[in-house]
Amino acid sequence: MVSQDPDEIRRFCSMLDGQVILKAVRGTPSSQLYTLPVAPEHLADDDALRLCPTIFQEFVPGTRHLRVLCCGTTSYAVAIDSPDLDWRRNLDVPIEPVALDPLVQGALTRVLELLELRMGVVDLKLDPDGRPVWLELNPQGQFLFVQGLTGLDLTAGFADFLCEEAAVRAPDRTPG
Structure with a gap:
């Protein structure tokens, strides 16, 4: 609310x-x-x-958080293991790339479509039973710090996404 x-x-x-x-x-x-x-x-x-x-x-109990960079239909996810309610206070915790469940991936793609967004950064939290719970979507959320902490090459993935978007939206430049 x-x-x-x-x-x-x-x-x-x-x-x-x-x-x-x-x-x-x-x-x-x-x-x-x-x-x-x-x-x-x-x-x-x-x-x-x-x-x-x-x-x-x-409030969602649990200590496993997911931050997901969604670029069109491609997503890059990391799990953050933190007992803190807001994990951003302390980044000296285990953070690792993870594969998203296909159902979660599909749901995130659908949310972007419904909101008419092409990209976003989503925060989820796993409840004590391991089910992902939606927290928020940031249309301009930060994600590059994740690359520095995990080595996950988000810069290349995001650059590829931008190039694909530019190609889709570029006017036809065929001489003629």
Whole structure:
């Protein structure tokens, strides 16, 4: 849920027995905003809740996160093993390339199609039973840091995608 309506936010948190996280919609260039568990003090100040739209989501337990760079119908995925709610706080954790389940790959491709996006960076989290749970899609998400941490050649994959997109969209230049 994205909201800045205090009553709506409290209803949502109550419906999920307080097992909710929050993400600010936008930070500042000099300040990274991290995902946090919703605490009672977050819900106490109506003026603070109205200040800006915030994303509220059901908390998903687990320690295995997936970051997926989707380029058209091709995806590059890494698994990040971190006990932290927001793994971006500490990148000194196991991060490794993984193959996506074909059903997950198909679902991600379909989401991009429905949103009329050609690329995006998707965050998923594996629940305690190993099922992937959708967290978010960033149409301009960061992914190159993953290359530095894993050696996965995302630059080449992304460059290939851009060249393919340019070829599809290029006007016919046949002399004539």
